[in-house]
Amino acid sequence: MTAQGATSALPRALHSVRAGGTPSAYDAVIVGAGHNGLVAAAYLARAGLSVLLVERLEKTGGAAVSTYAFEGVDARLSRYSYLVSLLPRKIVRDLDLDFAVRGRDVSSYTPVRRDGQDTGLLVGGGRARTREAFARFTGGEREFAAWERFYGLTGQVAKRVFPTLTEPLPTRAELRARVDDEDAWRMLFEEPVGAAIEESFQDDTVRGIVLTDALIGTFADAHDPSLRQNRCFLYHVIGGGTGAWDVPVGGMGALTDALARAARAAGAEFATGYEALRIETDGTRAEVTCRGADDEFTVAARHVLVGASPQALAALLGEEPPAPAEGAQLKVNMLLKRLPRLRDREVDPHEAFAGTFHVAEGYEQLATAYREAASGTLPTAPPSEIYCHSLTDPSILGDHLVDLGYQTLTLFGLHAPARLFAEDNDAARAELLKATIAQLDAYLDEPIAEVLATDAQGRPCIEAKTPLDLERDLRLPGGNIFHRDLAFPYAQEGTGRWGVETAHANVLLCGAGAVRGGGVSGIPGHNAAMVVLGE
Incomplete structure (x- = not known):
């Protein structure tokens, strides 16, 4: 059995165990073999605990998988999650993972049409080149200077906040003291981030580039008083202490394959193709009942770690679920015969698509798209951002496709809330x-359809996933990639010492819905393991 593509399997020790029998006992049972569940399993098994990991699907990895998405085509795509920023190097080192990432020299390219001319802003390639690009695009030095000040400030916050994510939760006052910059604290933690963006920048395109980090997977306006956009922005700019978003070598499945190998090597047992039905606990001992295609079993544990959503946790415990969550994105995967030509002749497509290619993401365009979606209609000019994994890491393509010049494109659309798909997905x-x-x-000199590759049946290599598709495929509540609204990374009432605790002493939430969850980070899995090991 391999980490991905495995068939339904039950550990040998559980073959004789069925519901109604005497449950086998483990130190920890982990529900859900996404990357957080795998991190927790690897930590606990390496510490000598007996661990059983139960997964509904017949393969591990959850949303962090690589898949041959197109029939008969040797391209292994990161189908759902696709970039790495929040994964601490500490986890990679602690678990001796055979996993690497590569940085992107180009941060972003944003095409626009101004004064009847096709142009754009390329950020990357070194400070001097970026400065020159800003001057050419904006007609002066002001926006580049503002850009450096703004991201200099967020960079300092990243250095101070990111290390706390794998420590017990600080109080709000402790984190504020750690940040040690009142302007930064006000900008990120107290006032809608739109105020800081408008105060810092004048150019609509530059404002939009900055704002997008506050909207990835989050349906909000720049001035939303809930500050959900601030929380999203914070997690997008603190990763690794730098805010850099890197490409996983071998695709996202390379990470979860490495995690599964680490957990198995340490002795963790896997039951794939088995769905957890219920958890019963008295606070010191728990029983988890699971069902496969043809059978059931019940297993006892001192600790249960749930790598699913808070809604799924409530259902397992028979408790009232939290408020509904809602995702707000369109995820599109494409395979191209070659990169398309651009109308902006000043930039090479191999650079434009190497970073984040912003489409219809000007500041006012984002505001308009939000208003349209909030009113119940699909955005007229849907904003999205695109990047090409294979430019940085061609290993996800077969050698034949590389020789032919094939490339992947990953598109992430914004302001597409689940409600818009409810009537007819x-x-x-x-x-x-x-x-x-x-x-x-x-912004292309030729339609993207003309460069799409085709699969073994002659169909264009393009697939799209709405929030409802993600809910169906991955059990993401409302298709929310964070499981619920992100939380600021400090302790609040009911969050517990590590942000993974529940009302039951021996049941922990180690999925993306934990405090300091969201993104491919492994942080909730690490923190839940620390709670168990601390006891």
Whole structure:
């Protein structure tokens, strides 16, 4: 059995165990073999605890997987999550993972049409080149100087906050003291981030580039008083203490494959193809009942760690679920025969798509798209951002495809809340995809359809996933990639010492819905393991 593509399997020790029998006992049972569950399993098994990891699907990895998405095509795509920023090097070192990432020299390219001319802003390639690009695009030095001040400030916050994510939760006052910059604290933790963006920048395109980090997977306006956009922005700019978003070598599945190998090597047992049905606990001993295609079993544990959503945890415990969550994105995977030509002749497509390629993400465009979606209609000009994994890491493509010049494109669309797909998911998906591709085509010298590869059946290599598709495929509540709204990384009432605790002393939440969850980080898995090992 391999980490991905495994068939339904039950550990040998559980073959004779069925519901109604005498439960086998483990130190820890982990529900859900996404990357957080795998991190927890590896830590606990390496510490000598007996661990059983139960997974509904027949493969491990959850949303952090690599998949041959197109029939007969040797391209192993990061199908859902696709970049790495929040994964601490500490976890990679602690677990001796055979996993690496590569940085991107180009941060972003944003095409626009100004004064009848096709142009754009390329950020990356060194300070001097970026400065020159800003001057050419904005007509002066002001925006680049503001850019350096703004990201200099967030960089200092990243250095001070990121190390706390694998420590017990600080209080709000402790984190504020750690940040030690009142302007930064006000900008990120107290006032809507839109205020700081508007105060810092004048150019609409530059404002939009900055704002997008506050909207990835989060449906909010720049001035939302809830500050959910601030929390999203914070997690997007603190990763690794730098805010850099890197490409996983071998695709995202390389990480979860490495985690699964580490957990198995340490002695963790896996039951794939088995769905947890319920958890019963008295606070010191728990029993978890699971069902496969043809059978059930019940297993006892001192600790239960749940790598699923807070809604799934409540269902397992028979408790009232938390408020509904809602995702707000369109995820599109493409395979191209080659990169398309751009209307902006000043930039090479191999650079433009190497970083984040912003489409319809000007500041006012984002505000308009939000208002339209909030009113119940699909955005007229859907905002999205795109990047090409294979430019940085061609290993995800077969040698033959590399020789032919094939490339991947990953598109992440914003302001596409689940509510817009509730009436007819298929029709809304098709309509939004068409509009999104039309926005991309507006900056290309040839339609993207002309360079799409085809699969073994002659079909274009393009697939799109709405929030409802993600809910169906991955059990993400409302398709929310964070499981619920992100939380500031400090202790609040009911969060517990590590942000993974529940009302039951021996049941922990180690999925993305934990405090300091969200993104491919492994942080909730690490923190839940620390709670168990601390006891």
